[in-house]
Amino acid sequence: MQKNNSFIFWGISLVILILFVWMIVSLATPNNKPQIINLDINANDIIKGNETAKYTLLEYSDFQCPACAVYQPLVKKISEEFPNDIKIVFRNFPLSEIHANANNAAYAAQAANTQGKFWEMTEILFSRQADWSAEEKPQDKFISYAQELNLDIEKFKTDMDSAAVKDKVSKDRLSAESNNLNSTPTFFVNGQKITNPTSYNEFKNAIFADQNK
């Protein structure tokens, strides 16, 4: 009888454990629910590539996010390889809750944009992320980057602090929130969300998915 009891005890424990593990694994696996958003591209958006391209790659990004820094060279390579087929749209989604300098970095990139050097500044911000992420006052670093890009420094300083620049960044973030996004980078191809690719080829395949069908 004793043996029987212990058999039942361990049997029940094992079944509960297996169910529990299965539940956790399915929780941890990302849901690939298709999400389609209205891109609503407007005059304020920062765009690179052919305006009338068949494919629009929209990225919601945070300059202080290490994952976004990983994707930056991939996005650049895509835009260089397919300048006519793909239009890149960049929107700010600074995760200021976890990244203290994310907003300021977005302002710096936006200020560079007013002098036509958005993508150049983006490249510097991402490639030297570790240099400014922990700074108390990252603006000094941003100004030195602006100098490297031969920007008008006085204008850059004013722009970084201007209402127009801050307004643009906060509008971008609001659009991310209204689409229920909570992580960066998030990519959309013609409005359809894609899972973050793990290689350049996977990235290309995700963008041209409709051609592979």
Added chain:
Amino acid sequence: MQFLPIKINKFLLFTILLLALIGLGDAIFLIVKHYLGAIDCAIWSGCQEVLISSYSTLFGVPVALFGVAYYLFILFSALAYWQTNKNLFANILTFVPSFGFLFSLYLIYLQVFIIHSICVYCMLSALSSTLLFILSLIIFRQYKKTI
């Protein structure tokens, strides 16, 4: 081998079971995340730099796997004690959590001072192993009072 005649009451035992289950679930979650390697930064759970950092593996094995082994061991010992009342299992539940706690301290140190990034799920595991350690201290104190 001699084991101390430690007794664990049902309330403490169930708390241990619960904590071990939380820790186990959390560690499994981290393993899945480690292998999926989907990299992004999320508002509430932070970035995955901890999970993809060079410190996320130890001797080529994901650190979270040690967590799974540890919590399974605690879970098994708690169930075995419940079933058999043997001193061996009570001793395991009293002394092993100290090692889990020390290892958690090391992992917190890595996150705060070396990787400079906190991973929420790693901290949840540290919390459950700390609570298991506190429970083991309570059990030991209760035992001390009886002698």
